[in-house]
Amino acid sequence: MFYDGNVSAERKEEKKQSKYAIDVENLRVRYETSSEVVMAVNGIDLQLKRGVTLGIVGETGAGKTTSMLSLMNLIETPPGVVEADHIYVNGTDVQRLSAAELCRIRGNEIAMIFQDPMTSLNPVMKVGEQISESIMLHGRVSKKDAMERAARMLEIVGISPSRASEYPHQFSGGMRQRVGIAIALACKPEILIADEPTTALDVTIQAQVLKLMKQLKTEYGTSMILITHDLGVVARMCDEVAVMYAGRIVEQGTLKQIFNETLHPYTEGLFNSLPNIHNRVASLKPIPGLMPDPANLPQGCAFAKRCPYAAQACYAEQPARKTYEDGHSVWCTAYRDAEFHIKRKG
Amino acid sequence: MAKYITKRILMIIPIVIFVSFVVYCVMDLVPGDPARTALGDEATEEQLEIYREDHGLNEPIVVRYAHYIGGLLHGDMGKSIYNNEDVWQLYFSKLPYTLLLAVASVILTVITSIPLGILAAVKRNEWVDTGASALSFIGLAMPNFWIGLLLIILFSVHLGWLPSSGAGAGWKSLILPMITCGTGNMAALTRTTRSAMLDVLRQDYLRTARAKGLNEHLVIIRHAFKNAQIPIVTMIGTQCATLVGGALITERVFAWPGIGSYLVDSILKSDYEVVTGFVIMTAVVVSLILLLVDIIYAFMDPRIKAEYARS
Numbered sequence: 001m002f003y004d005g006n007v008s009a010e011r012k013e014e015k016k017q018s019k020y021a022i023d024v025e026n027l028r029v030r031y032e033t034s035s036e037v038v039m040a041v042n043g044i045d046l047q048l049k050r051g052v053t054l055g056i057v058g059e060t061g062a063g064k065t066t067s068m069l070s071l072m073n074l075i076e077t078p079p080g081v082v083e084a085d086h087i088y089v090n091g092t093d094v095q096r097l098s099a100a101e102l103c104r105i106r107g108n109e110i111a112m113i114f115q116d117p118m119t120s121l122n123p124v125m126k127v128g129e130q131i132s133e134s135i136m137l138h139g140r141v142s143k144k145d146a147m148e149r150a151a152r153m154l155e156i157v158g159i160s161p162s163r164a165s166e167y168p169h170q171f172s173g174g175m176r177q178r179v180g181i182a183i184a185l186a187c188k189p190e191i192l193i194a195d196e197p198t199t200a201l202d203v204t205i206q207a208q209v210l211k212l213m214k215q216l217k218t219e220y221g222t223s224m225i226l227i228t229h230d231l232g233v234v235a236r237m238c239d240e241v242a243v244m245y246a247g248r249i250v251e252q253g254t255l256k257q258i259f260n261e262t263l264h265p266y267t268e269g270l271f272n273s274l275p276n277i278h279n280r281v282a283s284l285k286p287i288p289g290l291m292p293d294p295a296n297l298p299q300g301c302a303f304a305k306r307c308p309y310a311a312q313a314c315y316a317e318q319p320a321r322k323t324y325e326d327g328h329s330v331w332c333t334a335y336r337d338a339e340f341h342i343k344r345k346g
Numbered sequence: 347m348a349k350y351i352t353k354r355i356l357m358i359i360p361i362v363i364f365v366s367f368v369v370y371c372v373m374d375l376v377p378g379d380p381a382r383t384a385l386g387d388e389a390t391e392e393q394l395e396i397y398r399e400d401h402g403l404n405e406p407i408v409v410r411y412a413h414y415i416g417g418l419l420h421g422d423m424g425k426s427i428y429n430n431e432d433v434w435q436l437y438f439s440k441l442p443y444t445l446l447l448a449v450a451s452v453i454l455t456v457i458t459s460i461p462l463g464i465l466a467a468v469k470r471n472e473w474v475d476t477g478a479s480a481l482s483f484i485g486l487a488m489p490n491f492w493i494g495l496l497l498i499i500l501f502s503v504h505l506g507w508l509p510s511s512g513a514g515a516g517w518k519s520l521i522l523p524m525i526t527c528g529t530g531n532m533a534a535l536t537r538t539t540r541s542a543m544l545d546v547l548r549q550d551y552l553r554t555a556r557a558k559g560l561n562e563h564l565v566i567i568r569h570a571f572k573n574a575q576i577p578i579v580t581m582i583g584t585q586c587a588t589l590v591g592g593a594l595i596t597e598r599v600f601a602w603p604g605i606g607s608y609l610v611d612s613i614l615k616s617d618y619e620v621v622t623g624f625v626i627m628t629a630v631v632v633s634l635i636l637l638l639v640d641i642i643y644a645f646m647d648p649r650i651k652a653e654y655a656r657s
Contacts, residue, residue: 107559
């Protein structure tokens with residue numbers, strides 16, 4: 001059904017050597033405008049093991065999308081400024097690639113499903129063409145073959161192949177999202193980034209799309225990063241989870257660790273703010289306050305102001321990473337005290 | 347689609363009636379005596395009166411207009427009262443010159459402005475953009491006749507490369523009028539292209555295109571420009587429509603024998619038959635061009651095509 005893209009021997013060697021599908025160290029992204037500097041991502045480390053699905057959770061504006069776009073070098077500069085010690089994708093530092101080399105990786109080795117299906121498809125191009133475009137580009141196949149493959153991709157995502165000659169406006173939101181998935185998967189990428197793939201969809205379609213993605217993942221062994229703010233989606237899809245807040249990762253671990261052995265007060269807050277199905281009359285417990293303005297971040301822990309456990313030290317310095325033996329990491333100053341634990345724990 | 351086009355063509359009929367009525371009324375108010383125009387300065391008052399009686403000039407304007415429309419329905423656009431030539435034939439003897447000038451100047455506009463506008467949008471705030479903006483403002487600020495005169499002074503008077511008037515020297519005659527009517531249009535189309543492209547360059551689907559691995563060239567041409575075409579085609583259509591009506595000033599400056607200069611002459615001579623006929627024909631041609639633009643939209647944007655099919 002699929003084919004291998006054109007990969008040089010050198011690239012293959014690099015890929016083989018890399019343990020991680022994605023390995024990012026100290027990624028910082030800021031947007032510089034004439035009036036302010038928005039600190040969108042403030043030093044995150046991220047490793048994605050092959051074949052694993054990593055969920056990135058956090059509220060709007062936490063820097064999830066920005067950090068993922070920088071993996072594909074898709075941040076517009078200016079106004080964006082991307083800095084990192086390294087951003088390895090399949091063993092290659094994308095920061096050092098030329099424009100042409102970058103084009104060979106994008107869509108071929110790493111692909112992305114975008115958040116808003118209503119705006120992420122080209123309105124004046126047939127969906128079949130939009131899918132076949134990357135197949136033609138990376139596979140060097142004829143237009144006819146590419147269109148046939150595009151039609152099959154549509155079939156895979158549950159859309160009748162005969163609709164390949166239709167335009168995006170002729171599809172519903174859910175179908176457009178599936179077209180977006182077909183585009184991303186067209187060249188069978190080894191790494192897939194899905195940016196809130198279900199946020200714009202209604203619940204029944206959500207379930208369909210998630211099922212589809214899971215199916216494709218198991219079939220092709222794709223490594224995946226799933227951005228979402230829906231903990232239900234995370235529980236269903238992910239092996240590992242990273243929680244982001246104000247441009248930093250605050251807690252990272254396996255799905256089980258994050259859900260059952262929550263360490264960070266912010267993660268606790270996220271769980272507490274979920275509706276409780278067993279007690280339907282209980283009011284929701286939202287986290288008080290708002291995320292700080294990324295153009296004006298505090299000196300210390302960005303969550304301190306909203307944190308029920310905040311101490312003096314939290315306001316003064318950035319929390320350091322604390323990693324437990326089981327690999328569960330938390331960035332919280334309170335854990336200097338070995339006795340500290342949050343209320344939800346257990 | 348066919349239904350839409352038929353409907354639009356039928357809509358030209360009320361436009362023609364309205365335009366002809368307005369022109370008829372206006373020509374009636376313009377000072378000047380058609381009888382005097384026809385018969386010359388030596389004609390006596392009696393001769394003038396006979397002429398007026400013969401041509402129905404003494405009738406109330408509504409009656410005269412009714413006669414005119416009656417003739418029009420039979421394909422008779424009347425005759426020039428100045429030299430008795432058939433207005434229909436006169437129009438089509440002038441049209442080729444106007445069309446030649448219009449087409450040449452639109453081609454010049456399109457091949458210069460669109461690439462420049464795209465470049466300005468892509469290299470926003472860089473020197474190309476600033477330069478294109480500066481040129482556009484100069485182009486928009488300079489009146490046509492003045493550009494024409496400057497070109498004549500340089501290329502005809504000083505350098506002697508190109509003729510200063512008429513259409514007798516083949517392609518050489520065309521160059522200066524073409525540039526003269528093109529300057530303002532080039533400036534306007536560059537601005538339109540730039541802003542249409544800037545609108546599109548912000549769209550999410552360009553990010554999708556880049557994420558597929560398309561190079562920047564393909565992203566701009568295949569994805570961005572395709573979506574920016576509607577305002578650009580609208581602008582080109584409007585410019586064509588204006589030019590086909592006769593580039594009055596340019597044709598005058600270069601004594602270009604097109605519709606525009608003949609129309610101005612006819613107005614000055616109170617040749618109301620010619621004026622009315624020419625204006626009606628211009629209205630028809632302009633309506634057809636605008637219809638063509640609307641049809642082109644349908645081929646550029648499938649959403650518009652769907653809308654036409656519904657209406």
